[in-house]
Amino acid sequence: MSILLAILVIVILLTIVTSFWMPEWMETIEHDHSKEVNSQFGHIKSSIDKQILNGDTKFLIGNPLTLGSKGFSVFGTDSTGTFSINSFRNDQLAYYCNVRNESGAINVTCTGGMRYESNNLHYVDHYLAYENGAIILGQGDGQVIRTRPQFTIEKHGPVTHMGFVLITLSGLETSVTG
Template identity: 30%
Template sequence: MPGRILKKSESAVSSVVAAVLLLGIMVSVITVINVSYIPEWRTGAEQAHMDEVFFDMSNLKSHIDILSATVSGQPAGSISTNVPIRAGGGSIPVVSPGKSGGMLSINMNEFSMRITASDSVVNNSSGAFLEDLGSITYRSDNSNFVDQEYGYENGALILAQGELSLMRQSPSIGIRKTDNSTNITLDVNAIRIRGPVRSISSNSIEEVYITYDSSNTLYDNENLFSELTLNIETEYPRAWEMFFEGAVADAGLEAGEYVLTSNASAVVITIKGASGEDVKANIRKNVFDVHLNVFEN
């Protein structure tokens, strides 16, 4: 039989080399995207999610404000509402679908107020009327964007990052000159968040259930005081201090008509009537039962 002749061929080798080069290019592109682009995309997506949380927490404040205004005119009856909070977000479809999460809490932060008012005869104290007002908080657990905390307490919505805090939306507390600028009036519409201490970690949508319970009045503008002190105990003293700095400036109070101090856990403002000037107070409290997702006894 005639001998077989083997011919040299490099076609198979070239196909393998092309496949290896293509694979190397793909790996390089994926690596560059994961290292250089996805973290930046995730940062932007998580920042957008923080904007969503701010919108939801603002919506929660608005719902409670509306309920407070409604029951002020019609104190009888039970009124309820629920507010969704987008606890998770920051995903990028296909390339990074995982969501960052956060913790939604009821009454994890303590908040209390205390009022002492005096005239020429007696000293008055709010006692337990404004204590244990409660709070609703959201703490993010981001992978790339800086973690933030939103706290709702006594009608105020506060943004905190580390040791810094800023009041994004103001409470129903006002200081104003009244009676043709002969007196100073302090208006406080206190909000008590009553419910079990509870928190839930989630990367989905959670709901906060709010039910009006009752209203009470401490002062109703009939009492005249020579001096009134409001003491606020809070996790965010700097935010409250900045709020009162703006409030007394807007009211036109002079340096001798108030004293504002703060420390790591409290803010204290004292309002003093000048010669021939008295201090009035309208102090009201609305109580709301608040729960996460399901009603509890």
Template identity: 30%
Template structure:
């Protein structure tokens, strides 16, 4: 072998080694990104998606509030982003979500009203719920129930993100009567469209049926009990609302346990207690489809 061939072989071997080292370096960098940075990026991405869903539920709540106040019979669509896509070029997982309706007949959550003779009314609560199926971030649930928007996490934490339309007021009879005013939404499904799943955006269409709305008045009430799976969120929210009206000496709100289920109990203290419940009937449709418009009230 002459010297030129020897040097040529050495250069070829060196080139192969350099290429292998370069490949190893690139693989190390990609592995570091995949194992360290990508999970952080995906966690942040899923957290931002949860913030987006929260904002969308806030918008849904405001739409329903406006529809119920104006008794607007036309359908309005609100977008809900169910999940998020994976990152391109890296090994990542999609986030999924489920948006569904829980009818009042299948719900274990309710509001009961009682006087000295016993229970005089029971409202089973229907709700709209979003459930996330995240791969990196903590799973969260957003629930629209009895006019409030609740956040519940898989770690057990829960909070009332938007307070329900509950108002305490005194009457003119020297403040001897406290009125509790509450607007409750009763959701019914139109067209069997009650659930949407996946990672893309879906829609929920809401439509008020003013001819089915109902206003009910209950006097001489001794207590109002709220039986709900989200009792901590309801307890903090109702106590906060009571404090805003400065009725601490007239109304007590406590957690009680009855038959292995926690209840929120609202009771008067040395005053007459009147409860005014407005039940607003709302047809909903989740997913693709069209809700037929009802005639205007009075037609």
């Protein structure tokens, strides 16, 4: 009788842990991971911006990006994420800028971008995208620019100067999930 009672107590404790505490723990872990990836995307942007400020137009950078969060393998699975370069818009990843001034039209095209998509089990799924110096956060059906691109407008008397840094990311179209 006491063995059955001990087994019943263990089963009840495991049920309470897996039903109430584990989802809270996992949501906290996935939230912390989302903050970590957001910070890592900021470091990627910072690395690119520093190279541009140094005058480099062709460069390689290497920054870490944590794809998934670690859970409790005994009770559930880990969350995963997917990182993509140049492949998340079906060959339509391009920005076209057409500006006209007194001397004629200026046409500029830049392409490329990076994107991280979460595959969370307990926290809200989202994506982070890096395009033309901006970091964009998307959740559900909404988007917000977390870090703006380099864009300036300055008025000097009757003349207005506009500056917009266009960034092309080149490389293989690829994605990695982990």
